[in-house]
Structure formats: C-alpha cells, structure tokens
Amino acid sequence: MVSKKETEGVFVWELGNGQWNSFDDFAIEHEFETIGHRTMLLNGRRLDKLDLILLAIRDITELRHHEARQSALLGELQHRVKNILGKVRSMARHTRRGHHSLDEFIEAFDGRLDGLARTQDLVLTAPSGTIQLRDIVVAELTAGGAELGLHFTVEGPAVALSPRDAQAMGMTIHELTTNAAKHGALKTEKGRIEISWRVDQTEGGQQLKFGWREHGVKVEDVAPARGFGTEVIERNLAYLLGGSARLAFTPGGADYRLEFPLPSVNTGKSDGSAP
Structure with a gap:
C-alpha cells in the first residue's frame, strides 16, 4: 500500500512504517534465459x-509443480469418490427392488459392492492409469469361485481401459458371473464359459467386440426374470461405453455380445497371455 514514488530508490526496510524490516516466503516468478520459467521464494532480514x-x-x-499435481489428483479423487457413491446409491435402490427379503438384498448388494471394490483395486494398482480387460475378467470370475482353464477360458488381445470404462466393465462381468453361478455354467461341474474378444479397425477408429458364451449346462428357463443385473449388462454398459450389447439366454446358458469404440491408445496387440 505504498506509491511508486515512495518505493523506488529506497531500501526495502524503509518502506511504509518499517513493516518490511523482514519478510518471509515472498514468491516471485521470472523467465530466465538459461533455465526458463522459475518460481523463487525470497526471505529477507535487515542486518x-x-x-x-x-x-x-x-x-x-x-x-x-508438485503442489499443482497434488491438487489435480485430489480433484480427480473427489470426482471419482462422488461417482462411486452415486453408483453405490443406484445399486442399493435397484437391488432393493429386485429382492423381497432383507437377507436376499444383503447377499446381492454385498456381492455387487465386492465387485465394485475389486475393480477399484485394479485401478489403484495400475501404474499406467489404465486397466487391462483380461485382468478385470479373470478377477471377477476367480472371485466367483471359477478357475481359469477349468471353468472358463479367456482369449483376446491386450486392451487397456480407462478407470471409468473399467468400472462399468467390471460391474458387467460381475453380473454375468453371478448369473452363471445361480442359473448357468458355473452351477455345475460340467459347465464352461468361453470369453473372447477382438479389436477391429473401422473408419471411426478401433472397435472392441466382446463375447461371453456358456456351455455344458441345461437351463430349464431360457427367459429368466430381467432385473437390475440384466439392465446393467444390456443397457447401462452400452450407454456408458457408447456401443451396443445383446444378451440372450439359451438352453446352454447365457450368450452375451458387446461392441464399443476404444480410445486410440489401444493397439490391439496380444498381451501374450495364454487363453
């Protein structure tokens, strides 16, 4: 709060009434010829x-720069937490509608929360910030009691998904796994699930084509009641990913087909994993 005339040509400790006798943490930004733009922190004391x-x-x-990154990460974390809470609220409401007893609701809701948590674990431990589709599939089926190579097979190129897309895909695989355990291929020792996908190059970019096919089990009712799980599998996922999905129930189990566009970071190269 001093004028230019009062400032130029005087010592800093002479400014005003002497309140600048010392100063702490005064930040100055400057463009240096050799080292570029830097931020310097000044601390001064009169001898x-x-x-x-x-x-x-x-x-x-x-x-x-670190503080700015931390602030950005905190903002992203807050956004993710808000989205997750929204998903949990939606799951609770839809799960309640599909179950008549408290015990049934708790069992179904706990399972969906576990599926949500598993995908979050993959997101948090992914160094690249993306999650492999294969990891999501294997994690959900393994959590459902299925063994890779015995109860299910997985075949497809490496596909990296964003945290948002991975979360949606994780919920879908969870619902398919739950359905297979209750009504389909995972209900019997002879049941098998074939999971495969491929990446096609189109004019608009890369398109993922994902398939889930159950075998070895005789399903009596090929038109089961459609609830929150089937809504997630058919409608919600396709809407979130900007693609299309089709779920059919055959005498041998579920037959699910999903297509959606991939970001340009995916190359479609194999991840080297055995089916």
Missing part, C-alpha cells in the same frame, strides 16, 4: 545497525 539485508533465495519451481 542490525547496517544498511545491508540478508536475502535467501530458494527455487521452489518443482515444489509448486
């Missing part, structure tokens, strides 16, 4: 009875 000032200058450019 007693001398017209001299002790000035400490600290380069805090990287610290400020």
